[in-house]
Amino acid sequence: MSVSSSDGAGRGVLYTVGAFVCWGLFPLYWKPLHSVPALQILCHRIVWSALFVALVLSALRQWGDLREALRRPRQLGIFALSSTVLSLNWLIYIWAVNAGHVVEASLGYFINPLVNVLLGRLFLGERLSRPQRLAVALAAAGVAWLTLSAGALPWIALSLAATFGLYGLLRKMAPLPSLPGLALETFLMSPLALAALLWFAWRGDGAFGHLGWQGDMLLVGAGVVTAVPLLMFAAGARRLKLATVGVIQYIGPSIQLALGVLLYGEPFGPDRALGFALIWAALLLYSAVGLRGLWRGRRSPASV
Numbered sequence: 001m002s003v004s005s006s007d008g009a010g011r012g013v014l015y016t017v018g019a020f021v022c023w024g025l026f027p028l029y030w031k032p033l034h035s036v037p038a039l040q041i042l043c044h045r046i047v048w049s050a051l052f053v054a055l056v057l058s059a060l061r062q063w064g065d066l067r068e069a070l071r072r073p074r075q076l077g078i079f080a081l082s083s084t085v086l087s088l089n090w091l092i093y094i095w096a097v098n099a100g101h102v103v104e105a106s107l108g109y110f111i112n113p114l115v116n117v118l119l120g121r122l123f124l125g126e127r128l129s130r131p132q133r134l135a136v137a138l139a140a141a142g143v144a145w146l147t148l149s150a151g152a153l154p155w156i157a158l159s160l161a162a163t164f165g166l167y168g169l170l171r172k173m174a175p176l177p178s179l180p181g182l183a184l185e186t187f188l189m190s191p192l193a194l195a196a197l198l199w200f201a202w203r204g205d206g207a208f209g210h211l212g213w214q215g216d217m218l219l220v221g222a223g224v225v226t227a228v229p230l231l232m233f234a235a236g237a238r239r240l241k242l243a244t245v246g247v248i249q250y251i252g253p254s255i256q257l258a259l260g261v262l263l264y265g266e267p268f269g270p271d272r273a274l275g276f277a278l279i280w281a282a283l284l285l286y287s288a289v290g291l292r293g294l295w296r297g298r299r300s301p302a303s304v
Contacts, residue, residue: 012239016248019233022225024255027105027264029225030097033218036207038095040200041222044208045090046193048223050186056227057183065180076184078174082167083185089163096156102260103268107146108160109253110279113246113286114139115165123169131289135282142278149271178234182227247287 033041057063069075096105114136120126128136147153171181200206208219237245257276260266 009239012236013244013248015232015236016240016245017236017251019229019236020248020251021255022229022232023252025259026093026225027097027102027256027259029218029222030094031264033211033215034098036211036215036219038091038098040197040207041094041219042087042091043193043196043200044219045094045222045226046087046186046189047197048220049182049226050190050223052223052227053179053183053186056179056231060179062177062179065177066183069174069176069180069184075174075176078170079176079181079184080188082170082174083188085163085167085170086185087189089160089167092156092159092163096160100264100266101156102256102264103266103272104154104156105160106253106256106260107154107157107276107279109164109256110250110276110283111139111143111157112161112164113249114282115161116168117286119165119169124172129289131285135286135289138282138285139279142275142282145278146272146275149275178230182230250283250287 030041057066069079093105093108096102117126117128117132118136121128143154143158176184197206197208201208208216211219240248261268
């Protein structure tokens with residue numbers, strides 16, 4: 001029993017690490033499409049994701065959950081909201097990467113866990129422990145310092161954290177497995193996205209078909225690179241404790257930060273480093289609380 005449990009956890013770590021490595025490397029995928037407007041990339045991402053997910057659902061014969069969700073108006077309404085918020089998150093991220101703001105985009109995903117804590121407190125009545133309150137305060141101090149030193153609010157980071165946090169909150173209100181959930185969200189948005197792509201093509205400024213085969217394949221492949229990490233994450237999260245996933249999730253923004261600074265040459269001076277350091281201290285405290293809970297959970301069965 002312990003061997004199979006250990007094996008499942010090991011595979012869970014591999015799946016989860018793989019998902020966050022993929023998300024961390026996303027700038028490498030979007031940068032070659034920098035000449036395409038972010039809205040067009042988003043529309044292609046939605047349409048091709050919907051097609052790819054439909055094929056996967058058919059192959060796995062998992063249409064049942066989706067059909068069940070379609071019979072529930074409240075759940076359908078919540079997913080309409082979540083798909084809108086997710087699309088906005090994707091749009092901001094794609095624009096940020098191709099406009100040279102990879103570092104600030106990574107900041108958004110660093111502070112996202114702390115935004116989740118705040119949203120849980122505000123909307124779900126979840127109580128914050130003292131370390132969690134201190135972590136939120138440290139992160140707020142980091143954002144305030146970044147604003148003061150740069151003379152402008154880091155709106156990209158805050159928008160990404162807020163939209164992804166709100167997306168998670170909405171998905172919690174209408175739970176659905178990862179694959180059917182992504183299918184429903186992309187199916188709800190794909191008519192608008194397809195209409196927009198047809199409008200761009202009719203107007204003469206559609207990118208598809210004018211980028212060479214490499215660019216066109218990148219647009220088509222956006223569906224695959226969207227769905228595969230989500231499926232890996234779903235497979236990994238089922239096998240791991242939430243605290244373990246909470247620590248692994250920092251792989252993604254760490255890779256993005258490294259790409260922004262080392263590959264794309266974005267500035268990361270002392271002022272910005274200090275702001276990030278405050279936020280990293282907050283995350284370290286937040287992660288320590290989760291790991292302590294995980295450790296206690298493992299020890300309690302042995303003591304019994």
